[in-house]
Amino acid sequence: MLLPHLLAAASFLIPAVAAGDKTTPLVPRTWNGKKYACKCYYGDACWPSASEWKTLNNTVSGRLVPFIPPEAACHNFFNGTLFTIPTYNAAQCADVTTNYPVEQWINDQDAALMWRSWTNSSCVPTTNPSTPCTPGYYGIYIIRATTKSHVKAGIDFARRHSLRLIIRNTGHDFMGRSTGWGALVINVHGFQSVEFTSSYRGPKKEPYTGSAVTIAAGVQGRALLRLAAAQTPPVTLLTGECPTVSVAGGFVQGGGHGPLTTIFGFAADNVLSFDVVTAAGTYLTANAHQNADLFYALRGGGPGTYAVVVSATFKTFPDVPSAGATLYINSTLTNSSTVFWEGVRIFHGFANELIDAGLYTLYSLGPQMLRVKPFVAYNQTATQLDAVLAPMRAKLEAAGVPFTMAPASGYGTFLGLYLDLFDDERAGAPLLTGGWMFGRRDIAERNDAIVEAMKVALSPRADLVDKGYMVGHIFGPGHGVSKAKGAEAAVNPRFREASDLLLYNLPLPADSSIAQEDDIQDLLSNTVDRAMMRAAPDGLAYINEANPYMEDWQTHFWGPKVYPKLKKLKREWDPEGLFYSISTPGTEEWHVIEYGERLCKKL
Numbered sequence: 050m051l052l053p054h055l056l057a058a059a060s061f062l063i064p065a066v067a068a069g070d071k072t073t074p075l076v077p078r079t080w081n082g083k084k085y086a087c088k089c090y091y092g093d094a095c096w097p098s099a100s101e102w103k104t105l106n107n108t109v110s111g112r113l114v115p116f117i118p119p120e121a122a123c124h125n126f127f128n129g130t131l132f133t134i135p136t137y138n139a140a141q142c143a144d145v146t147t148n149y150p151v152e153q154w155i156n157d158q159d160a161a162l163m164w165r166s167w168t169n170s171s172c173v174p175t176t177n178p179s180t181p182c183t184p185g186y187y188g189i190y191i192i193r194a195t196t197k198s199h200v201k202a203g204i205d206f207a208r209r210h211s212l213r214l215i216i217r218n219t220g221h222d223f224m225g226r227s228t229g230w231g232a233l234v235i236n237v238h239g240f241q242s243v244e245f246t247s248s249y250r251g252p253k254k255e256p257y258t259g260s261a262v263t264i265a266a267g268v269q270g271r272a273l274l275r276l277a278a279a280q281t282p283p284v285t286l287l288t289g290e291c292p293t294v295s296v297a298g299g300f301v302q303g304g305g306h307g308p309l310t311t312i313f314g315f316a317a318d319n320v321l322s323f324d325v326v327t328a329a330g331t332y333l334t335a336n337a338h339q340n341a342d343l344f345y346a347l348r349g350g351g352p353g354t355y356a357v358v359v360s361a362t363f364k365t366f367p368d369v370p371s372a373g374a375t376l377y378i379n380s381t382l383t384n385s386s387t388v389f390w391e392g393v394r395i396f397h398g399f400a401n402e403l404i405d406a407g408l409y410t411l412y413s414l415g416p417q418m419l420r421v422k423p424f425v426a427y428n429q430t431a432t433q434l435d436a437v438l439a440p441m442r443a444k445l446e447a448a449g450v451p452f453t454m455a456p457a458s459g460y461g462t463f464l465g466l467y468l469d470l471f472d473d474e475r476a477g478a479p480l481l482t483g484g485w486m487f488g489r490r491d492i493a494e495r496n497d498a499i500v501e502a503m504k505v506a507l508s509p510r511a512d513l514v515d516k517g518y519m520v521g522h523i524f525g526p527g528h529g530v531s532k533a534k535g536a537e538a539a540v541n542p543r544f545r546e547a548s549d550l551l552l553y554n555l556p557l558p559a560d561s562s563i564a565q566e567d568d569i570q571d572l573l574s575n576t577v578d579r580a581m582m583r584a585a586p587d588g589l590a591y592i593n594e595a596n597p598y599m600e601d602w603q604t605h606f607w608g609p610k611v612y613p614k615l616k617k618l619k620r621e622w623d624p625e626g627l628f629y630s631i632s633t634p635g636t637e638e639w640h641v642i643e644y645g646e647r648l649c650k651k652l
């Protein structure tokens with residue numbers, strides 16, 4: 050996407066770049082008149098031989114498989130990089146077609162992504178089996194890792210051969226960071242162990258001795274919350290609002306916010322320790338007392354950037370009675386757009402007050418449709434929550450805005466609330482996502498301008514009226530976490546003074562061409578992001594939920610205090626750039642060329 054157009058691709062001779070002790074030199078390449086040194090890909094002389102792949106397969110106990118997309122079952126052939134095979138199977142095709150929008154099904158595949166625009170949509174379910182099925186931007190080989198030695202084997206192999214390496218967990222990434230053209234993929238979703246303790250024993254100097262849980266990399270939010278609530282006494286912890294995001298994967302490495310963030314901060318504020326495999330293939334523990342610099346970087350410094358997380362230990366908290374509520378303003382109640390937006394304006398103007406009352410609020414906003422589901426009040430009663438919402442109710446009534454807001458519900462546990470009020474999301478829609486988090490001051494002083502920017506996100510251009518869709522998360526990562534504590538994680542300090550993280554999606558045409566994708570990307574960067582930034586200059590962006598092509602992403606994601614530290618840590622922990630995730634620290638020198646294919650260093 051947004052790649053300059055191809056002029057020439059030719060090899061030429063230059064001295065080896067990044068020649069570590071046994072590392073294959075990067076491959077020289079010219080594209081668009083510029084010189085690059087690229088990772089080693091199939092077809093290059095440096096690509097590992099069949100016997101080298103066989104040795105790798107033995108090292109990972111036979112768990113190395115060639116990538117074949119499940120969608121291939123709907124096509125006569127899968128024309129892969131390594132081979133072409135007949136793949137049509139009517140029953141399997143029906144199964145894939147049915148499951149295509151199901152989050153958990155996607156999560157359980159070797160490599161599939163939730164957001165297909167990052168795959169080049171080169172093999173999709175179809176009723177016409179003669180249409181082509183090719184790998185698109187997926188990898189070539191997958192290691193279905195179940196032990197840390199499998200991870201180490203994959204890391205060592207990719208490093209020695211300078212392969213593009215991808216760590217794939219659930220495939221949720223909005224920015225396509227869990228896929229890469231021609232890559233070796235280590236799938237860590239198979240890591241599923243969970244172990245609770247009521248009294249954490251860390252390294253000698255560790256002061257925290259409360260309850261905690263150690264989870265493996267692939268464990269997902271809702272499954273974990275269920276296990277936690279089944280402990281005696283029941284506990285809970287920071288997970289995403291999304292039931293299927295993995296907690297110790299991209300989530301915590303980008304920060305990780307969820308329904309309890311206003312009370313307990315980010316997931317990154319609650320980690321006690323990580324077990325990792327480094328780019329050098331070393332097993333390490335990283336916590337406040339061992340490898341503290343790596344520990345810092347892993348807490349919000351960017352997913353898939355510094356090391357592969359095998360497991361992580363998080364603080365847990367009592368699972369206590371909590372209250373939830375919902376609010377609707379939509380075309381069932383009014384078709385006046387003036388009345389509707391007045392309702393949005395009033396609701397949104399309360400963002401700071403909701404946080405000050407300890408709440409978390411999730412809402413979606415579409416054409417003549419505001420759905421606030423839910424307001425979450427951890428450790429509060431329904432009566433308390435109704436009292437918090439009373440001024441909003443009164444203001445909507447006074448303005449003559451029709452709305453539906455039933456009295457709040459009390460739940461015996463936070464888990465009960467979570468299971469009742471948080472839904473699975475649909476996977477697979479072709480879209481591009483951007484996001485901006487508004488500062489407290491922005492809400493207090495510029496709420497009207499923010500609402501105008503929301504209108505831009507909904508209707509960014511004359512041909513796209515009412516085609517946008519937004520999801521907002523009102524939480525305060527600085528409410529329950531002191532300034533000093535908050536500075537320990539590698540997230541943008543502006544988060545602690547922020548109130549609402551708004552995601553905005555723009556739809557892509559089905560089977561969109563590169564030109565169409567560039568067009569929508571341009572709209573996202575130059576129209577919608579700009580409108581948000583202008584309306585909310587105290588805001589910031591969240592590395593896991595934003596437009597990766599934002600100008601000055603270093604400042605928006607981390608800010609001038611944190612970013613330079615992270616860039617330095619990236620150089621120390623991954624000097625050769627084994628791990629690459631778009632728009633993460635230290636990636637300035639890397640570039641994906643040839644329309645989303647080769648990952649190369651700029652020379």
Ligand SMILES: Cc1cc2nc3c(=O)[nH]c(=O)nc-3n(C[C@H](O)[C@H](O)[C@H](O)COP(=O)(O)OP(=O)(O)OC[C@H]3O[C@@H](n4cnc5c(N)ncnc54)[C@H](O)[C@@H]3O)c2cc1C
Nearest residue numbers: 218219220221222226289290291295298299306352353358
């Ligand atoms: C529907 C939906 C809802 C969401 N809700 C929330 C939310 O409530 N709060 C929130 O904070 N975010 C949320 N997100 C964003 C989410 O945090 C990111 O998509 C995150 O990257 C997902 O991580 P993953 O590991 O599950 O996914 P993947 O796509 O598999 O991986 C994401 C990135 O992390 C890397 N990675 C994964 N596992 C490891 C590992 N073990 N070691 C090293 N690198 C690894 C990958 O290489 C990739 O770069 C949501 C996303 C979606 C699609």
Ligand SMILES: *[C@@H]1O[C@H](CO)[C@@H](O)[C@H](O)[C@H]1NC(C)=O
Nearest residue numbers: 106107110111112113114115
């Ligand atoms: C790896 O070994 C297993 C078990 O022998 C085999 O089924 C699989 O096809 C091999 N993978 C590759 C890529 O050859």
Ligand SMILES: *[C@@H]1O[C@H](CO)[C@@H](O)[C@H](O)[C@H]1NC(C)=O
Nearest residue numbers: 126127128133134181182183
């Ligand atoms: C895929 O392979 C089949 C069988 O060799 C061939 O008929 C078909 O043209 C190929 N399709 C593409 C897109 O290369």
Ligand SMILES: *[C@@H]1O[C@H](CO)[C@@H](O)[C@H](O)[C@H]1NC(C)=O
Nearest residue numbers: 169171184185186561562563
């Ligand atoms: C990506 O899709 C475009 C057409 O939409 C095609 O020209 C290109 O070859 C594809 N690339 C890959 C790697 O599939």
Ligand SMILES: *[C@@H]1O[C@H](CO)[C@@H](O)[C@H](O)[C@H]1NC(C)=O
Nearest residue numbers: 379380381382383384385451
């Ligand atoms: C709004 O318009 C829709 C579609 O015409 C209609 O079904 C609905 O009843 C209208 N709502 C109100 C409040 O009039």
Ligand SMILES: *[C@@H]1O[C@H](CO)[C@@H](O)[C@H](O)[C@H]1NC(C)=O
Nearest residue numbers: 312366367368369427428429
């Ligand atoms: C719940 O709130 C009460 C006060 O209302 C407080 O004493 C208690 O510590 C809180 N529990 C948790 C787990 O936050």
Ligand SMILES: *[C@@H]1O[C@H](CO)[C@@H](O)[C@H](O)[C@H]1NC(C)=O
Nearest residue numbers: 377378379381382418420453
């Ligand atoms: C519209 O509001 C009603 C309540 O008035 C609610 O039941 C319905 O689910 C809402 N529709 C949408 C699409 O949110």
